[in-house]
Amino acid sequence: MKTSKLIILGNGFDLACGLKSKYADFFEKRISEDLNNCLKRAYQGFKDNFNYKTIDDPTFRFKTIYDVRNNYAKNKGEVNPFDIKIIVLNDSDIEILKNSDLTFWDVVLYYFQTNIGEEVDDIDWRAVEDRILNFLNDTNIDKPCLTYMLDTINHFDDLDMKNWFCLYLAEILSEGKKIPEDFIEYLYQELRLFESEFINFLNEEVVSNGDYEKNATDLLLQIVSVGEVSDLFYQKYLSFNYTEPINSPYFNITNVHGTLKSRRIIFGIDQTKVNPLEEIYRFTKTFRQMTETSIAKRSDELILPRKEEINEIAFFGHSLSKLDYSYFQTIFDFYDLYSSDVTLAFYYRLYDGVTNLEMELDLSKKISAMLKDYSPSIGNENKADNLMHKLLLEKRLVIEEIS
Numbered sequence: 001m002k003t004s005k006l007i008i009l010g011n012g013f014d015l016a017c018g019l020k021s022k023y024a025d026f027f028e029k030r031i032s033e034d035l036n037n038c039l040k041r042a043y044q045g046f047k048d049n050f051n052y053k054t055i056d057d058p059t060f061r062f063k064t065i066y067d068v069r070n071n072y073a074k075n076k077g078e079v080n081p082f083d084i085k086i087i088v089l090n091d092s093d094i095e096i097l098k099n100s101d102l103t104f105w106d107v108v109l110y111y112f113q114t115n116i117g118e119e120v121d122d123i124d125w126r127a128v129e130d131r132i133l134n135f136l137n138d139t140n141i142d143k144p145c146l147t148y149m150l151d152t153i154n155h156f157d158d159l160d161m162k163n164w165f166c167l168y169l170a171e172i173l174s175e176g177k178k179i180p181e182d183f184i185e186y187l188y189q190e191l192r193l194f195e196s197e198f199i200n201f202l203n204e205e206v207v208s209n210g211d212y213e214k215n216a217t218d219l220l221l222q223i224v225s226v227g228e229v230s231d232l233f234y235q236k237y238l239s240f241n242y243t244e245p246i247n248s249p250y251f252n253i254t255n256v257h258g259t260l261k262s263r264r265i266i267f268g269i270d271q272t273k274v275n276p277l278e279e280i281y282r283f284t285k286t287f288r289q290m291t292e293t294s295i296a297k298r299s300d301e302l303i304l305p306r307k308e309e310i311n312e313i314a315f316f317g318h319s320l321s322k323l324d325y326s327y328f329q330t331i332f333d334f335y336d337l338y339s340s341d342v343t344l345a346f347y348y349r350l351y352d353g354v355t356n357l358e359m360e361l362d363l364s365k366k367i368s369a370m371l372k373d374y375s376p377s378i379g380n381e382n383k384a385d386n387l388m389h390k391l392l393l394e395k396r397l398v399i400e401e402i403s
Contacts (some may be wrong), residue, residue, distance in 0.1 A: 004305060005345075006331070009239040011125055012317025016349050017215035017245070018204050020384055023128050026201050030106065038096045039110060042089055043165065050161045063088075065174055066153050066165035066183065068209070089172070089320045097172050101197055102189040107169050108135050108144045111162055126321035133269040133323075136280045146187075146280070153183055158372060184279045191283070195265050203240060203260055216245030222402045223347055236305045238331075240318060254303050256327065257285065258293050266292065270323040286326075304334050312343045316402075320366040329374055338387060339377050345398040360399050366396070 014021045031039070088094070106242070112131045139147050144303050148163045180186050206212055232246065237253040239245075242265045244253060258265035268285035281287055313331065335342045345369060348359050368388065375387045383390075391397035 002062065004309050005235050005314045006305060006310050006335075007220075007223060007235055007237045007314045007316070008318055008331075009237060009241055009245075009316055010318030010366075011241060012221070012319070012348075013216075013239075013245075014241050014243055014317070016219060016317060016351075017210050017212055019202070019212060019243070021202060021205060021241075021243075023125055023187055025205075026198060027109070029201060030101070031110070035096060035100055035102075039094045042093060042097075042169065043111070045089065046165045046168065047161060050164070063171055064187075065170040065179065068152055068164075068167060094172060097169065098175055100173075102173055103197070104166070104170050104173065104187065105194040107166050107173070108132075111166060112177055119297045124318045124319050126323055129267060129269060129321075129323055132267065132283070133273060136269065136283060137273060150183060150204065184282075188282060191267065195267055196263070198267075199242070199263055199265060203313075206243060206260070210216065212243075212346060213246060219316075219402070220245065223314055233392050236310075238303075256289070256293075262293075264292055270326065272326060272374055285323075300392070304331065307335055307340070310335060310342060314347060316346045316347045320370050322369075325370065326388065328370060329377055332374055333377065337374075338383055341394075341396070343396045343398060344391060344399065347402050348402050348403050358399075363399055367399075 011021055022088065022123075036270050089097075095329065107130060109128065112135075136146050139145055142160070142162060144163055144166050148160060149167060152163070152167075180189060217229060217232070221229070224232060224235055229246075233248070233250040233252065235252065237245075237251070239253055239255045240257060242258060242260050243257060244251070244255070244259060244261065246253075257268070266285055266288045268288050269280075269283055271281070271284035271286040274281050274284055313335065320328075337344070344361050344367075346365060350356065350359060371388050375383075375385070378387065390399070
């Protein structure tokens with residue numbers, strides 16, 4: 001008899017349990033007021049000294065990582081690059097940057113901000129990963145962009161200001177680091193450092209929040225609809241967080257992107273957006289799970305419980321991002337969502353300033369988008385068109401508040 005739920009947790013779960021685990025929380029702690037002012041001054045100073053005419057003027061050059069300035073000048077064949085004047089920040093700002101823990105990815109994400117130097121964009125982690133994807137895979141105008149950076153590093157093509165500036169700051173931040181010859185390898189190395197900084201931040205959050213495990217246990221009891229903690233151990237948890245809510249060997253949780261305890265976590269991009277033959281495929285979640293987490297290791301334990309064991313797939317706190325659709329498609333296929341009697345349940349808890357109506361409208365839109373994207377994989381056009389209607393009529397689609 002089916003008695004268990006497959007419970008899918010997102011960052012909203014940790015937020016509901018009292019952790020300050022939003023991107024804005026992390027970024028605001030990493031970038032102090034002094035550092036923020038320094039980055040604003042640096043950007044403005046660079047902007048004042050930079051234009052497309054001065055790039056070809058030997059009076060102005062900006063020293064960057066991989067010595068683009070030197071290579072650019074040699075390619076032009078006009079002057080001895082060592083005679084070129086270098087534009088630098090003032091000494092105090094250079095010291096502030098060198099003493100920071102900033103990585104190249106901090107710089108990229110900082111200059112993706114809507115208003116540079118102002119309040120940090122209040123975005124979720126889905127949007128952060130979108131920005132990582134945009135940097136790696138798009139040709140953005142006025143945003144940091146890998147394609148333009150590689151063109152400049154490898155072919156000495158002209159580079160727009162914001163990209164040149166990111167490479168300029170990378171040179172300052174690279175002091176004391178062993179820089180790989182390959183820029184893609186450098187980006188990966190810096191991403192690992194960025195993830196390590198987030199591990200430190202979130203570990204501090206968990207330690208300082210003495211009620212986290214109690215809050216998490218109470219919330220899970222409501223999601224699972226049981227009264228005893230021991231009943232939680234009969235469920236299966238698939239978490240997109242890096243935390244482990246209950247410290248017990250009987251708590252059956254898989255953290256799909258790694259754990260704080262292992263100090264191996266993943267910030268990644270959706271593999272469906274990238275050609276596997278491209279170098280940036282190594283930044284996809286799928287590739288990194290295969291090479292860096294325990295998910296790909298042999299184990300007697302199934303990540304997804306057997307079909308006969310599950311009667312409900314429950315979501316709490318997940319943004320239902322397109323970046324994670326590939327996971328949901330696999331789960332829905334495994335449990336034969338269309339033909340089975342498995343229920344999809346989406347639980348939520350209200351937070352300040354948000355009404356039930358607003359919360360349920362937002363969830364409804366996200367659920368509709370997710371199921372519409374999934375429907376074609378059913379393989380039957382008529383079935384695909386009526387999936388959501390079928391779930392509703394069979395009372396297998398539920399949105400429910402947890403107080």
